[in-house]
Amino acid sequence: MCNQAADPEILLAWYDIHARDLPWRVPPGADLRADPYAVWLSEVMLQQTTVAAVRKYFLDFTDRWPTVSDLAAADDDAVMAAWAGLGYYARARNLLKCARVVARDLDGRFPDTEAGLRDLPGIGPYTAAAIAAIAFERPATVLDGNVERVMARIHAVEAPLPGAKETLRGLAAALTPAARPGDYAQAVMDLGATICTPRNPACGICPWRQPCRARDLGIAETLPRKTPKAAKPVRRGIVYFAQRSDGAVLLERRPDKGLLGGMLGLPGGPWAEGEIVAAPPLEADWQITAGAVRHTFTHFHLILDVAMAPVDEGIEALTGRFFTPEEAGPDDLPTVMRKAYQFAAGQHRPSKVPKTDIA
């Protein structure tokens, strides 16, 4: 009943042995300074995104753009294409903005304080604290989904998120040590990712099992509680796949704001509940496959009709321009557009279309 308080040093000792091997991470005890650029890039990529998904993007980015100044000098289109498939595309736009501020105004060096970092595009409270702690050894309080879950459990906080967030932040701050704050931040997140998982937490091997109040109460797996989310509505839309005999396909750059902002996509109309209304981008013999692509975004389901037509070379479109496969292909598009592109192209090569992508 009288639990001892959770001890950061016990967690650090666990981390010294069990730290995950991640490409952007300096292992504990290596006595090396983490590269702020690598920390920043990885943390932005990891926002609401799994380690498994980030890994190859991080390696690709650091291979092509080894420093923040290299990234700042990159073409927007190249960066957006490299980000394609990772999601939350505002991150890529802000990544470039941030890199250019750092390269141009800060001599290529990231600010070494939480407040200084927080002022940069795409860096919010979490990312500022993470970079300050991991790259600059500042005792910043890192509060992400992992830390929220671990704090809610060891303190048995039953109030639901997001309302309980500031309570959890206070508990996390009280526990943050002055020594090894970077390792500590990564240790709590590793713990949440590998032991104190949302479902089936491995309490039996948890270094903090002794002080964990939720474990005592038998409610660890039920925490943190969350207020229910609204159901996703179904929206419908259409995209137009116009292809020339040389293989070039009509694509358009989407506006910076809004869904899939700044990314290339197939032209089409707005996506909405109810009837589909969208004029084709050019006159052609359109063949429509209804409901060809289904895709679920954060807050709605999409059923997308795909219209296809062969067109003559030299034809002019009302929007966008024709891209040869060498200029831009499905891999350069956000996933829903990649599905539509591959569906249409796959009418000639069915093996290219994954079965699960098609209604």
Place this chain on the structure above:
DNA sequence: GATCCGTGGAT
């Protein structure tokens, strides 16, 4: 504070 913004894996 509420809403918008992607994706893929696990269950």
Place this chain on the structure above:
DNA sequence: TATCCAAGGAT
């Protein structure tokens, strides 16, 4: 199949 969820930020 449906739902949840992940190292969140901007508005």
